[in-house]
Amino acid sequence: MQLRDRExxxxxxxxxxxxxxxxxxxxxxxxxxxxxxxxxKVLNKLNIFFSRVENSFKDFIVFERYVVxxxxxxxxxxxxxxxxxxxxxxxxxxxNLQICAFTEKECKCRKSMNFLKGRFSEKVDVLSSAGETxxxxxxxxxxxxxxxxxxxxxxxxxxxxxxxxAEIIEIIALNAYIEAARLGEQGRGFKVIADEVRRxxxxxxxxxxxxxxxxxTLQKRFSDQIDKQTDFDKKVSDLEKEQREFSKELNRxxxxxxxxxxxxxxxxxxxxxxxMALLSEVRTTILSVLQNIDLANQRTINTQKALIVLIKMIExxxxxxxxxxxxxxxxxxxxxxxEEFKSIPKLIEERQTVARIEGxxxxxxxxxxxxxLEDLDTDVxxx
Amino acid sequence: MKKVLAVDDxxxxxxLVKIALEAEGFSVDTAQNGQEALELTKKNTYDIVISDIxxxxxxxxxxxxxxxxxxxxxxxLMLTTETEAKKKEEAKRLGATGWIVKPFKPEDLIKVVRRVxx
Numbered sequence: 214m215q216l217r218d219r220e221x222x223x224x225x226x227x228x229x230x231x232x233x234x235x236x237x238x239x240x241x242x243x244x245x246x247x248x249x250x251x252x253x254k255v256l257n258k259l260n261i262f263f264s265r266v267e268n269s270f271k272d273f274i275v276f277e278r279y280v281v282x283x284x285x286x287x288x289x290x291x292x293x294x295x296x297x298x299x300x301x302x303x304x305x306x307x308x309n310l311q312i313c314a315f316t317e318k319e320c321k322c323r324k325s326m327n328f329l330k331g332r333f334s335e336k337v338d339v340l341s342s343a344g345e346t347x348x349x350x351x352x353x354x355x356x357x358x359x360x361x362x363x364x365x366x367x368x369x370x371x372x373x374x375x376x377x378x379a380e381i382i383e384i385i386a387l388n389a390y391i392e393a394a395r396l397g398e399q400g401r402g403f404k405v406i407a408d409e410v411r412r413x414x415x416x417x418x419x420x421x422x423x424x425x426x427x428x429x430t431l432q433k434r435f436s437d438q439i440d441k442q443t444d445f446d447k448k449v450s451d452l453e454k455e456q457r458e459f460s461k462e463l464n465r466x467x468x469x470x471x472x473x474x475x476x477x478x479x480x481x482x483x484x485x486x487x488x489m490a491l492l493s494e495v496r497t498t499i500l501s502v503l504q505n506i507d508l509a510n511q512r513t514i515n516t517q518k519a520l521i522v523l524i525k526m527i528e529x530x531x532x533x534x535x536x537x538x539x540x541x542x543x544x545x546x547x548x549x550x551x552e553e554f555k556s557i558p559k560l561i562e563e564r565q566t567v568a569r570i571e572g573x574x575x576x577x578x579x580x581x582x583x584x585x586l587e588d589l590d591t592d593v594x595x596x
Numbered sequence: 597m598k599k600v601l602a603v604d605d606x607x608x609x610x611x612l613v614k615i616a617l618e619a620e621g622f623s624v625d626t627a628q629n630g631q632e633a634l635e636l637t638k639k640n641t642y643d644i645v646i647s648d649i650x651x652x653x654x655x656x657x658x659x660x661x662x663x664x665x666x667x668x669x670x671x672x673l674m675l676t677t678e679t680e681a682k683k684k685e686e687a688k689r690l691g692a693t694g695w696i697v698k699p700f701k702p703e704d705l706i707k708v709v710r711r712v713x714x
Contacts, residue, residue, distance in 0.1 A: 592697035
């Protein structure tokens, strides 16, 4: 073999080696090892996201039961402070409204709620009708008692007048007796009249006494009525007190519920914000994975093209070695194949690989044609 | 609502551009190659065209050349894995507005589109 032929063969071998080395790098870069890692991250993020969403739902269920349970549990702290074990307990009993998550006994929460609602409307009805009755009765009682008082006053006055008259008649009768005694037989008729007058006087006295007794009875009744009124006033006052207490309790419970609700809303808002941020991160990662898949496809296609060129080079080398083809012709063909190979890389990394194999360096700056946007992570040029 | 035409033979990339831009309030039409895109640009008006280069039937540079024969104003961005200066110069000469190298960050694509679309 001539020296020139030997040099040509070495040159062919050298080109084949360069092509093979670059192709091997392409193949390595096209591997999905990185993707596997990225997929792992996506799965992890998705798992976190779905766990968070699940927990949010759990919290919602817990909140619903927790608020209802406020009436019997009397725990009185907001949702975010519910201990984890209690939350778990409440969650596990989400479908069982017969069991209270806090007491683990028969759930009285709903019953309490209904009872409270019933009690409230009942109270309102009773209070409103009682209010009317009280008002009406009070007015009637007041005017009745006023009239009664006047009657008693009049009766007392009349009785006194009658008694005074009776006294006068008694004196007249007594004087008539004295006069009759002084006149003797002549005053006998006078005596008869005096007797009648005296009897009339006694009857008047009896009548006056009866009136006085009646007044006493009336006074007693009046006094009893006053006692009854006092008792009635006390009952009204008790009712008012009870109503105040009830309102106070109801207000406390409503405030408690409102506070819990506000806390819960704030909790939900912050949870949703966190979930959204996580979701956005997951979305970005998925988009990045999709792009990497697309790039991996392109790298694989480029590697396949490079391998086809490499096979042609090896076949040509074999033809030259076996003497089936002229060595200088083969070298020229292999050189053209190598140029074809160099046109395959599209990605900067692939082009940098070829440059490195040839002992050169390739920088991004050499590729820049327009104005590079430095504030972006993506390689962007505007013309 | 601004209208965008995204052209790529890869369904993943087409959808990716669509997802990223629609989330920002753009309306996005897609085409699989230059030929399909050319037909769409003749029927519809777009505020921006974003096209890949290496595509079957009609590649991105040929599409750009044909498109510029009847539309000289609509911004035209190349979105490609190609990085070679020679290709960029050709695109610039044919009337491309800019060059975005894949892979890209969706937020970066949005920034560039907002900057280019008036």
